Amino acid sequence: MAFSIPDVNLVSLLPEILLLAAATATLFLSGTDGHRTAAACAAAAVVASLLTTPILFRGAGMEGFDGLIVKDGGTLLFLALMDLAALVAILLSRDGDIRGQRGGEFYALALFALIGMHIMAAGRDLLVIFLGLEILALPLYILVGFDRTSRDGMEGAVKYFLLGSFSSALFLLGLAFYYGATGTTGLGAAPGALSSPALLFAGLALVTAGVGFKIAAVPFHMWAPDAYEGAPVPVAAYISVAPKIAAFAVLMRIGLDVTVPGSDSLTQAVLVMSVASMIVGNLAALRQTGFVRMLAYSGIAQAGYMLIGLLALPGEGRAALSFYLLVYIFMNLGAFAAAVALCRREGGRLQIEDLSGLAARRPLLAFAVAVFMVSLAGLPPTGGFFAKFYLFKAGIEAGYLPVVLVAIVMTVVSLFYYLRVVVAMYMRDDAGCLELRTGLPLLAGLIGTVAVLTLLAGILPGEILRGLLAVLPPAVL
Amino acid sequence: MTTNDIPILSILIVLPLAGSALVLLLAERWARTVSLAAALSTFLVTLVPLYLFRTGQPGFQFVEHHPWVGALGISWHLGIDGLSLFLLPLTGFLSLAAVLVSWNSVGQKVKAYFVSFLVLEAGMLGVFAALDAILFYVFWEAMLIPMFLIIGIWGSENRRYAALKFILYTVAGSLFLLVGFIVMAFLAQSQGGTLSFDLTRWMAFRVPASHQYWLFAFFFLAFAVKVPLFPLHTWLPDAHVEAPTAGSVILAGVLLKMGVYGILRFCFPLFPEATAFFTPAVMTLGLIGVIYGALLAFAQEDLKRLVAYSSVSHMGLIVVGIFCLNLAGLKGGIVQMLNHGLSTGALFILVGALYERKKTRNLNRLGGLAGRTPVLATFFVITMLSSVGLPGLNGFVGEFLLLLGSFQFAWWLGALAATSVVLGAVYLLWMTQRVLFEKDRSPERAGFDDFSLRERIVMTPMVILMLLIGLFPAGLTDRLEPAAREIIAVSAPVPARKAPAATNAKILMEEVTDGLQHSGR
Numbered sequence A: 001m002a003f004s005i006p007d008v009n010l011v012s013l014l015p016e017i018l019l020l021a022a023a024t025a026t027l028f029l030s031g032t033d034g035h036r037t038a039a040a041c042a043a044a045a046v047v048a049s050l051l052t053t054p055i056l057f058r059g060a061g062m063e064g065f066d067g068l069i070v071k072d073g074g075t076l077l078f079l080a081l082m083d084l085a086a087l088v089a090i091l092l093s094r095d096g097d098i099r100g101q102r103g104g105e106f107y108a109l110a111l112f113a114l115i116g117m118h119i120m121a122a123g124r125d126l127l128v129i130f131l132g133l134e135i136l137a138l139p140l141y142i143l144v145g146f147d148r149t150s151r152d153g154m155e156g157a158v159k160y161f162l163l164g165s166f167s168s169a170l171f172l173l174g175l176a177f178y179y180g181a182t183g184t185t186g187l188g189a190a191p192g193a194l195s196s197p198a199l200l201f202a203g204l205a206l207v208t209a210g211v212g213f214k215i216a217a218v219p220f221h222m223w224a225p226d227a228y229e230g231a232p233v234p235v236a237a238y239i240s241v242a243p244k245i246a247a248f249a250v251l252m253r254i255g256l257d258v259t260v261p262g263s264d265s266l267t268q269a270v271l272v273m274s275v276a277s278m279i280v281g282n283l284a285a286l287r288q289t290g291f292v293r294m295l296a297y298s299g300i301a302q303a304g305y306m307l308i309g310l311l312a313l314p315g316e317g318r319a320a321l322s323f324y325l326l327v328y329i330f331m332n333l334g335a336f337a338a339a340v341a342l343c344r345r346e347g348g349r350l351q352i353e354d355l356s357g358l359a360a361r362r363p364l365l366a367f368a369v370a371v372f373m374v375s376l377a378g379l380p381p382t383g384g385f386f387a388k389f390y391l392f393k394a395g396i397e398a399g400y401l402p403v404v405l406v407a408i409v410m411t412v413v414s415l416f417y418y419l420r421v422v423v424a425m426y427m428r429d430d431a432g433c434l435e436l437r438t439g440l441p442l443l444a445g446l447i448g449t450v451a452v453l454t455l456l457a458g459i460l461p462g463e464i465l466r467g468l469l470a471v472l473p474p475a476v477l
Numbered sequence B: 001m002t003t004n005d006i007p008i009l010s011i012l013i014v015l016p017l018a019g020s021a022l023v024l025l026l027a028e029r030w031a032r033t034v035s036l037a038a039a040l041s042t043f044l045v046t047l048v049p050l051y052l053f054r055t056g057q058p059g060f061q062f063v064e065h066h067p068w069v070g071a072l073g074i075s076w077h078l079g080i081d082g083l084s085l086f087l088l089p090l091t092g093f094l095s096l097a098a099v100l101v102s103w104n105s106v107g108q109k110v111k112a113y114f115v116s117f118l119v120l121e122a123g124m125l126g127v128f129a130a131l132d133a134i135l136f137y138v139f140w141e142a143m144l145i146p147m148f149l150i151i152g153i154w155g156s157e158n159r160r161y162a163a164l165k166f167i168l169y170t171v172a173g174s175l176f177l178l179v180g181f182i183v184m185a186f187l188a189q190s191q192g193g194t195l196s197f198d199l200t201r202w203m204a205f206r207v208p209a210s211h212q213y214w215l216f217a218f219f220f221l222a223f224a225v226k227v228p229l230f231p232l233h234t235w236l237p238d239a240h241v242e243a244p245t246a247g248s249v250i251l252a253g254v255l256l257k258m259g260v261y262g263i264l265r266f267c268f269p270l271f272p273e274a275t276a277f278f279t280p281a282v283m284t285l286g287l288i289g290v291i292y293g294a295l296l297a298f299a300q301e302d303l304k305r306l307v308a309y310s311s312v313s314h315m316g317l318i319v320v321g322i323f324c325l326n327l328a329g330l331k332g333g334i335v336q337m338l339n340h341g342l343s344t345g346a347l348f349i350l351v352g353a354l355y356e357r358k359k360t361r362n363l364n365r366l367g368g369l370a371g372r373t374p375v376l377a378t379f380f381v382i383t384m385l386s387s388v389g390l391p392g393l394n395g396f397v398g399e400f401l402l403l404l405g406s407f408q409f410a411w412w413l414g415a416l417a418a419t420s421v422v423l424g425a426v427y428l429l430w431m432t433q434r435v436l437f438e439k440d441r442s443p444e445r446a447g448f449d450d451f452s453l454r455e456r457i458v459m460t461p462m463v464i465l466m467l468l469i470g471l472f473p474a475g476l477t478d479r480l481e482p483a484a485r486e487i488i489a490v491s492a493p494v495p496a497r498k499a500p501a502a503t504n505a506k507i508l509m510e511e512v513t514d515g516l517q518h519s520g521r
Helices: A010-027 A034-057 A073-094 A105-122 A126-144 A151-182 A197-214 A223-230 A233-257 A263-286 A291-311 A317-342 A363-377 A383-397 A401-427 A441-459 A461-471 B008-025 B028-052 B087-105 B110-129 B133-142 B144-154 B159-192 B199-204 B209-226 B235-242 B245-270 B272-299 B303-323 B327-358 B374-388 B394-409 B411-436 B453-471 B474-491 B495-517
Strands: A062-064 A069-071 B061-069 B074-080
Touching: A010 A034, A010 A062, A010 A069, A010 A105, A034 A073, A034 A105, A069 A073, A069 A105, A073 A105, A073 A233, A073 A317, A073 A441, A073 A461, A105 A126, A105 A233, A126 A151, A126 A197, A126 A233, A151 A197, A151 A223, A197 A233, A197 A263, A223 A233, A223 A291, A233 A291, A233 A317, A263 A291, A263 A401, A291 A317, A291 A383, A291 A401, A317 A363, A317 A383, A317 A441, A317 A461, A363 A383, A363 A401, A363 A441, A383 A401, A383 A441, A383 A461, A383 B133, A383 B159, A401 B144, A401 B159, A441 A461, A461 B061, B008 B028, B008 B061, B008 B074, B008 B110, B028 B061, B028 B087, B028 B110, B074 B110, B074 B133, B087 B110, B087 B245, B087 B327, B087 B453, B110 B133, B110 B144, B110 B245, B133 B144, B133 B159, B133 B199, B144 B159, B144 B245, B159 B199, B159 B209, B159 B235, B199 B245, B209 B245, B209 B272, B235 B245, B235 B303, B245 B272, B245 B303, B245 B327, B245 B474, B272 B303, B272 B411, B272 B474, B303 B327, B303 B394, B303 B411, B327 B374, B327 B394, B327 B453, B327 B474, B374 B394, B374 B411, B374 B453, B394 B411, B394 B453, B394 B474
Parallel strands: none
Antiparallel strands: A062 A069, B061 B074
């Protein structure tokens, strides 16, 4: 009896195995200073995972589990981006002053979520992607509600959980439709003669909607502001960036690998999501007074910009989106890191007003926040400018000039709320009633590094871009 | 084109930046000295191209070309021609004056102030020297943040509103410019092979007519906000009134010139047919600006607001003049850019000096200053007359050429444009009478000093320059003439240029349209 052993190739899962080992180990750490050790351990694991990237990349990547797991250049780039985001978020959490943080469980959960993201981004089979989605989602629900004494945290966690489960259900239904239409759950194989193209289209639309929740694109954004605001700030930082990268990796894989008869309408759907996210996110952000809540809506708007990159597939969209995500890690996590450094110890949420007069009291921190805000607004000479420029260029090249024009009008709107932070810090003299946290050298170093990187991405974008283009294989046209 | 051993234009941009870094590193008491040294050395370096410039040689000089973002076709491409030749020294000169003006008037956050100022100067010089569209855009926008801070931190009461209004207006316009740049790069790709943001490449091919009109509109919007052309001028009075004196000087002296510079540099050579098409509309707006601005200036009680509206009027005249697209109009426009920078900059310095002494800019609370501060009054009168356009002073040269150009274009245009001179004389003379003569209307008669040595050092070279340009205009106009002729040559929609391409034009247009509209799949 012929019995073929599937080509497992465990090496392809090396980073995930490392992360899993570290996550399991951190669970055993306890004691008063346990969480600091756990943070170091988790950070080391993420760095190790980052370091495996070039090893896996040698020879244009590899596949594992009979093609269920793909680690080609593009995937590895996205994995590296996620690791980078996770690293920053973990270092933030160390000084994050998170209530209820005792042992290593916080970091174990963060690492589990990272493993889920890895699997999502590397999976070329909808079932594998779904597994990744669930591994990612469950730890994040817990992390949002990690502070069990906070009512807002509970509310955010419940909202995130309910809508997240709903999105998972949508994804699963889409998966079923896809299987019904094509007879396979794999994305790689181009479906031959289709019994029902409509079913396949419906399946992909549902899958896209399910993933759309994770990037908080309108109309799947309802959970984001409450979850961000309720969650401990480092967790909000984490979920504002890392799952987005994973979700975009999945969307890009669907966009590149699957050719469907009705794919035009799918593109239309992405277009509507993009425009709606830009408009709703930016207009809602205008009215926010809370710093983190403003960042939440700004994140929705930023997701709208990034979706332009998806529209520009298979042109330059992938490179543009990767560059945007890289800069987004720096500027968005930088803004959240500043929120951690400023977090009020008592009495609730950080308001934009609280930043008044920060420039006089903490000039360096204020400068860093100004860099992040200017970069998020997309003004030169910061990385945000080139990220947006490249995205717009890719969008125009793909023939979506009207979408880019909407993005431009909305960028002007966004200037208003981003610069309001700068105005508060530099142009108001009344010192905010903020108790400044001091003695956090790691956090200060982190903010400084990220600010410098944000600026560098604006001054030397050519070098970064050359690296990205070298890693990304030319898209199949 | 010439390539130089010494990258003089890069040095020009780096010098103020190095100065700002030094200010940042050293203690606060060194801030003024270091920035003065940086501004002075930058100004001296801006004079070098003035001497080495070879008049009559076509194309750009002092060219530097290095790849910057190779993958996107963006390069560090600098160079100047007759158009930008005098704008660099003007920027250097006014920045130096601005540093001197702010010597004592900045009390708080001195380091941050001078850092912003030097970064601003680097941005302005970069705008005038850049030959790559994205490089131009980066300088154009990078300049906004320091100006935003200068207005917003060191301005007067309503400063935050004015600063936000300034930056929102400008960015709203310039983002459309960015889209225009990207589309132009694709057009260059479809015609020349490689994606390029290089302006010299762009000028080498003809933009298809189907794209000229909307691209012109996108480009022009950004520049019209900066000029500012009616009805996009409303940010200007607020920004001027709230900005500190030095901020107003730079705003009026250099930033407004960038709008006209952009039109001359980008709109005219790239979109000649669209330029011809839009000329009536732009001229109408310019004329409305000329008359409306003057009438508003007449109605103001705040001195700074008056000067700000006079800028709207004068800049409107420049726009009308350059859109005549004849030699006199263009030369006049370029000359008047310098003159307006000089005269209005000087007027703002004087108004600032008055405000420091009397703590008011209200015309109803000033008066009778001629007797008590004779030196200030003398400078004031000369500057005012230069702004009015008295023969023998610089303003006359520019206004005469502008009006000549307008009359050559159409007599009624000249007649309407000439109202600017008449109205200008009315409100400026009336203002001078109210401020310097009549009797002192201020409530308290505290004693105050005449011009200090520092203020005399600032104002004297300005007045000398006004006289020099007024008495020996040929030195200026002769060197501008080749640039003006070149603009006319490339901007005139001559049928001869069109004829050989006529057969190919349709095919080309279709190709480009396809290239632009092909969707991703």
